[in-house]
Amino acid sequence: MAEEQNREKKYIPPGMVGTYMRRIGESDPFVREIQDEPSALRLYMDTCTKCGICAQECPVYYGQPDKRMHPVERSRQVIRLYKKYTTFWGRFWSTIFDTPDFEDDDAELFGERMYECLTCRRCAAFCPVGIDHSVVSRVGRSLVDLMGLTPPALAQGTKNSFETGNLEGASTEAFLDAIGFIQEELKEETGVDIPIPLDKEGAEVFFLPPSGDVLVYAENLMGMAKVFYAAGIDWTMSSRAYDGSNFGFTTGNNFSMKYENKHYVNACETLGAKVMVMGECGHAYRVMKFMASEGRWWGELSFEITSGFEYTAELIREGRLTLDPSKNAEAVTYHDSCQFAAGCGIVDEPREILKAACADFREMPEGGYTQWCCGGGGGLSALRSVREFRMHISGKKKAEQMRETDAKIVSTSCLQCRTQLKEIARYHKMPLKITGVHELVNNAIVI
């Protein structure tokens, strides 16, 4: 009974879906720059030939080939709402026939379905018409977010970002403690004082890792600190903005996406850095480089934006780093994260780094621009509630590929992928170690 009442609360008041849908499509001054999504949706709904190629290439449909997991069917859920409330014929027919907003009249189910898309863009890479279903799913997620039905873990992360500036909700003291600890580790490991400068005004480089690389996977930050030290770069981090991630992009919340981005743009400008180097988070880098910067959300920026991969690869090319591949003697393979590969076109740089830092680098089957998603994309790896889905359905293909590779270490470029791959390896009992790219640089770099 209590469950029924609870479920009832999640239904949307009559008429509200239309209000929300129009709000997404309206030219709200704050989100005007990102209005391309409903517009793309409009083009997509007119041109899809329903040829089924997207399903053939979709990791989720591969894991469970039925109608519910079909990208076109998922997009149809959003498009019917879009048509109903924003097109003439949609409004006309809905006044004659009183159709429910959601199939089965269940908003919660709609929310679940929007989070069954990994937003990996593999469909866009192979669709003969060029349809990107991740864009449609994101519009659906915007709607889910406006209805307050975003999965709690993601909603909490977004809330934490607002309140503390990082997804984990860690305090500045905790951050400073972690930095102190990492510096001690660096000293202990190398015998050299490798500083992690904080709030250093006028430094050339502002480094922005995802907070997970400070608080959980510190080896990545250690690797990056060694890279800066070895190449003699004047760099800094910020004690106010130390989380280069973006859950607003994932949840479809445009306000949050822009707020999180503004946070570290302000920090970089305040510190007067010339280059913003971003860590191993594909979502944040894509939003910063290809949306905020190119879309001029904050006008002309006074600094360049690059990723840690491009930065380190360039230093290796220039001969400013010495790496000893024998320190990573085991066979290593690389999993391309969707956002870095399909979203940012960063494919070669991580490979250049790994080939320089590892003695035995091997390609993952079908790696590169059109890689298969790990199954935790689009924020799913943060959701314990869909673990079975991630292990058996969305992650099925990646599990098969991981089994197929004869490498001992799987390196990846994104925190979300890392979490998912770790779980896959553990769940399917594969003796594999999952690392970040700069974690292997951390092992191999000669100081």
Next chain:
Amino acid sequence: MELFTYFVLYQLPYVAIPFYMVMLGVRIWVWLRFYNPALKLLLGARGSVFQIWRRQYRPTIHLFPGRPRTKRLEWVRFVKGFLFFTGLWKRDKVLWVGSWLLHFGLALYVLGHARLILPLGLQIDHVLMFVITVGCWLMTVSGVYLLFRRVLVQRVREITDFRDYLSDLILLAFSFTALMVALDGGVSGDEAVAYLIGFFTFSQVGVDAGAWWVWHMLALQALLLVMPFSHLLHFGGIFLSRQFLGTSDSFAGEFGEKIPSKSQ
């Protein structure tokens, strides 16, 4: 003149053609307006339409945006994809066979119609008639093939609805009636010109081109009426979606440099 023939040749076209033009115009306007919001401000904007178009910020959903690529490479990929559907060939050969042959047949059908309006001589007329016949055969056979694929392949069948079957059947009717007209000897250039003059001058000129031609005209007009609301509209949107993605890679089925399966 029979009522049916009169309706198909002299009544319906005055509805179907303007309807098609207006609806297609609306669709293209909507796509472009969303793609380039400045178009909404044209009346109050300074500079030429082209300049306004150029300086507008484009959508941010580009695929593989960081990749260096030359304009030449982009064009080569676009032309390859456009002419040979190479992207489709690499992913789904079963679909490619039907899809490419259908479009190739349609191109032959359109090309052959030059015989109706240009004085090309008897010999070339025969060649073009043959071209049309081949085109119609290709369209009809591949149309049936694609319809079967739609019914037989699960991932296609489960997302196909009534409107998709309707537009496919109308396209098939168009191809089949075109084939029948072609096998029947076709329509002569004189008859076609007389009909067109009659159409544009609102005078009814009797054309004795056989029953299949009337059915073909009906199918053509049904196609025009249905097209703006069906997946057949991809013929226009496919080019704009390339702009959205900012690459012709998927068109050509080539995604940057080939990564060897096991490299050191």
